[in-house]
Amino acid sequence: MALMPCALFAQTGQSDFGIWTNINLSKQISKKWDAGFEGEMRTCDNVSAVSRWSGALFTSYRLNIYLKVGGDYNLLYRHTLADEKFSTGFTDKGNYKETTKYYPSYWQISHRFGVYLTGSYKAGHFVFSLRERIQYTMRTGDSLQYVKVKNVYDGTSASDGLKKSETSIDSKDISGEKCQLRSRFKVEYSRKKCAFVPYASAELYNNLTDGFSAEKYRLTIGSEYKIDKKNRLELYYRFQRDMDDDLNSNILGVGYSLKF
Secondary structure, three states: OOOHHHHHOOOOOEEEEEEEEEEEEEEEOOOOEEEEEEEEEEEEOOOOEEEEEEEEEEEEEEOOOOEEEEEEEEEEEEEEOOEEEEEEEEOOOOOEEEEEEEEOOEEEEEEEEEEEEEEEEEEOOEEEEEEEEEEEEEEOOOEEEEEEEEEEEOOOOHHHOEEEEEEEEEEEEOOEEEEEEEEEEEEEEOOOOOOEEEEEEEEEEEEOOOOOEEEEEEEEEEEEEEOOOOEEEEEEEEEEEEOOOOEEEEEEEEEEEEEO
8 A cells, every 4th residue: 555655656558437337235144244246337448348247246244343354256257358469679680570469359257256354443423444355366268369460671670661571360368367465445434314425445456476566556536325224325436547557547436235
């Protein structure tokens, strides 16, 4: 979390806008234990495409007034959009070359398992919480075929004239696994006679598979609206910075939850 202020000054790259919607159904099994299901749909590419469908089973147990533990399984069906990757370099003989890889869009199933510990403290009408979550994601699939175009020039730059051009079909492995630590700090404001529960949060993703490197962070501001004791609505705005993809995402989120 200490890296968050530094990351705020490095907002470069592409921008996107998406809408995330979710529905949460939970059952209180005992005074301290509950379980439920959550379904979610996300859009991307300025709301022109669906990026993800998901369904999760979860459970949590309150150890005391300060600590809560939980775990979940999430089935993800994710959509990766068509993309192009451009690179330059030189051949063994010193000729300048350009390589473009054209990747098609594809859907992929992933399995995600998560456990977390949340500590919270209430001060007046404010509730401060820190959640540490470890999640393991396994991506399924074999290989993805793509088109590669390589242009080699007569000299040390593209202005020297094209010497030869090659087009080939290659493939890459799209399966894999990743383990991440997600650290989230959240502040919310709640009054008994007020239906609105505004909140703000900051969350940092660290890749445990790749030497604890910071790969993403989220800044969120929003509010829940208590319809009654069992039903709630949620509306939020989220800024997400993905350092690996050099992408800034602006997200409008809408949710509904039912406790029974």
